[in-house]
Amino acid sequence: MTQTISGRESNGNTRLLEVTNLCVAIRGEPVLQDVSLGLRRGQIKGILGPNGGGKTTLLRTIAGLQGYSSGRILFPCRETGQRRPPIGYLPQKETWGMCSFPVRTYDLVRIGRGGGVWGREPARCQVDRVLTDMGIDRHLWGRPIGELSGGQRRLVLLAMMLSTGSRLLLLDEPTEALDNDAKRRFRRALRRIRADDDRGRGVLVVTHDPDLYTEFDEVIGIAGGVFARQAPAQIPHGGHNEVSYCNPREETVRAKARP
Numbered sequence: 712m713t714q715t716i717s718g719r720e721s722n723g724n725t726r727l728l729e730v731t732n733l734c735v736a737i738r739g740e741p742v743l744q745d746v747s748l749g750l751r752r753g754q755i756k757g758i759l760g761p762n763g764g765g766k767t768t769l770l771r772t773i774a775g776l777q778g779y780s781s782g783r784i785l786f787p788c789r790e791t792g793q794r795r796p797p798i799g800y801l802p803q804k805e806t807w808g809m810c811s812f813p814v815r816t817y818d819l820v821r822i823g824r825g826g827g828v829w830g831r832e833p834a835r836c837q838v839d840r841v842l843t844d845m846g847i848d849r850h851l852w853g854r855p856i857g858e859l860s861g862g863q864r865r866l867v868l869l870a871m872m873l874s875t876g877s878r879l880l881l882l883d884e885p886t887e888a889l890d891n892d893a894k895r896r897f898r899r900a901l902r903r904i905r906a907d908d909d910r911g912r913g914v915l916v917v918t919h920d921p922d923l924y925t926e927f928d929e930v931i932g933i934a935g936g937v938f939a940r941q942a943p944a945q946i947p948h949g950g951h952n953e954v955s956y957c958n959p960r961e962e963t964v965r966a967k968a969r970p
Contacts, residue, residue, distance in 0.1 A: 725753075727911075728788075743772070866893055
């Protein structure tokens, strides 16, 4: 098994992530083959493709939660002595017992902001702002996270991710279970990330939500190991029903995505 995680930022370097010829197999079955992509500060890239195409596996591998058989992952933004930089990862499914997690909504966002529950207090106005921007009503701030609805918890997790100091954000189906107003707020949050030169963050978003396509600088198609790149404008109207993907040899595959 060959795995390389390397890279160090130099002055003026805008690169956050470089993935080269990444191959991942799970229980002996190939999931990703020769995937390459890059991400710079201020960029937002979408990852599209049919269910089972390896989108979530890609995010988990970048986050260090899934091993890989060959290829290279570089983090030019990491500091000296770090194996990987702080990464904000929002999974598609709640797998860590959130409903029984004994923490208030406000405190969970504080944790993301770096203040912890009992540690140093971050600027309250910054936590208040991200909660307000995501449309989380004040009467919910003091409630235990487990008492919120699925859509409300999703909003709180998004607020937590967006409040972190992580330069690299990996979001898996972030708008799932959100109503239209919440989706609009999330799209505005993405635009603020792009415009925030001081923090210099980049985002990879796995989605089936066509309303997000226009927020992306590039769309990356993954389908059964086939890898493609498209500008958002090249995706047909209603493009999550059927999307064209091209492999590095310029072959075209028509891949059925989620109906």
